[in-house]
Amino acid sequence: MATSTSSPLKKPVTLACIQLASGADKTANLSHARDKVLEAAKGGAQIIVLPECFNSPYGCDYFPSYAETLLPSPPSKDQSPSYHALSSMAAEANAYLVGGSIPEADPDLASKKYYNTSLIFGPDGKLLASHRKVHLFDIDIPGKITFRESDVLSPGNKVTLVDLPEYGKIAVAICYDVRFPELATIAARKGCFALIYPGAFNTTTGPLHWRLQGQARAMDNQLYVAMCSPARDTTATYHAWGHSLITDPMATVLVEAEEKEAIVSWKLDGARIEETRKGIPLSGQRRFDVYPDISEGKVRFDEDNVPS
Numbered sequence: 001m002a003t004s005t006s007s008p009l010k011k012p013v014t015l016a017c018i019q020l021a022s023g024a025d026k027t028a029n030l031s032h033a034r035d036k037v038l039e040a041a042k043g044g045a046q047i048i049v050l051p052e053c054f055n056s057p058y059g060c061d062y063f064p065s066y067a068e069t070l071l072p073s074p075p076s077k078d079q080s081p082s083y084h085a086l087s088s089m090a091a092e093a094n095a096y097l098v099g100g101s102i103p104e105a106d107p108d109l110a111s112k113k114y115y116n117t118s119l120i121f122g123p124d125g126k127l128l129a130s131h132r133k134v135h136l137f138d139i140d141i142p143g144k145i146t147f148r149e150s151d152v153l154s155p156g157n158k159v160t161l162v163d164l165p166e167y168g169k170i171a172v173a174i175c176y177d178v179r180f181p182e183l184a185t186i187a188a189r190k191g192c193f194a195l196i197y198p199g200a201f202n203t204t205t206g207p208l209h210w211r212l213q214g215q216a217r218a219m220d221n222q223l224y225v226a227m228c229s230p231a232r233d234t235t236a237t238y239h240a241w242g243h244s245l246i247t248d249p250m251a252t253v254l255v256e257a258e259e260k261e262a263i264v265s266w267k268l269d270g271a272r273i274e275e276t277r278k279g280i281p282l283s284g285q286r287r288f289d290v291y292p293d294i295s296e297g298k299v300r301f302d303e304d305n306v307p308s
């Protein structure tokens with residue numbers, strides 16, 4: 001069987017995850033995010049990632065009051081200070097910016113629908129793509145944690161791939177999305193070199209699954225995975241796990257933060273993907289005569305980002 005080992009990453013690129021400490025003051029959060037994005041860029045990062053809900057506390061009680069109208073773009077500054085702040089940060093840093101996620105209000109305000117949305121900007125400050133969290137975080141572990149995003153949020157309905165012309169494609173999904181390997185596998189088969197997850201696991205599921213999920217998605221798909229959490233704030237209602245990390249295509253954790261504010265970064269290299277796929281040549285060994293190729297089924301992509 002033929003085995004393709006050419007790398008989906010065209011040239012090395014430094015990726016940084018900012019494990020941001022944020023609080024209840026949106027303006028202060030945006031200004032702090034800008035400082036850290038510029039710090040990451042100064043450190044050499046060309047792709048910079050912010051955490052889930054970086055401009056607000058994380059929790060169902062907060063989503064409606066922090067929500068901004070983001071799409072169709074571009075919204076006005078009044079509708080979305082976060083959209084404009086992220087666009088300026090990307091341009092100032094001259095870097096690709098995966099803008100964590102922010103609570104989004106549906107443009108039809110009367111619908112009272114909200115989403116957990118990531119905006120991805122290019123180095124010129126232009127919006128490249130957006131991803132609304134597809135799998136809402138609804139769990140109930142008695143005595144530990146009950147969370148029901150679906151009480152307030154509506155889900156997104158597409159797989160998000162973003163073309164960064166000089167490097168190749170990335171996939172962006174949010175937190176709980178990482179637990180659904182189908183999204184990751186589709187993205188990998190459509191040629192992504194990295195899966196990027198702004199996320200906020202907690203102190204119950206974090207120690208059990210955060211690292212494992214990142215490593216599993218990297219191992220299954222033989223590409224880089226970045227998971228970017230907020231720093232832990234024990235005065236907040238939700239205690240984020242932290243531990244932002246980057247794994248390589250062999251599922252080795254290359255860098256990992258602790259729970260405090262930090263920037264973790266790594267130079268991603270296409271040769272590492274190629275070497276992994278050559279050594280363990282899964283792509284030529286799949287048995288689509290036994291089971292279907294889920295990436296060839298009816299997959300919903302962003303109309304502006306349909307993979308070739």
Ligand SMILES: NC(=O)CC(=O)C(=O)O
Binds near residue numbers: 201
């Ligand atoms: N916060 C999330 O969306 C997911 C999470 O904490 C978990 O999967 O655990």
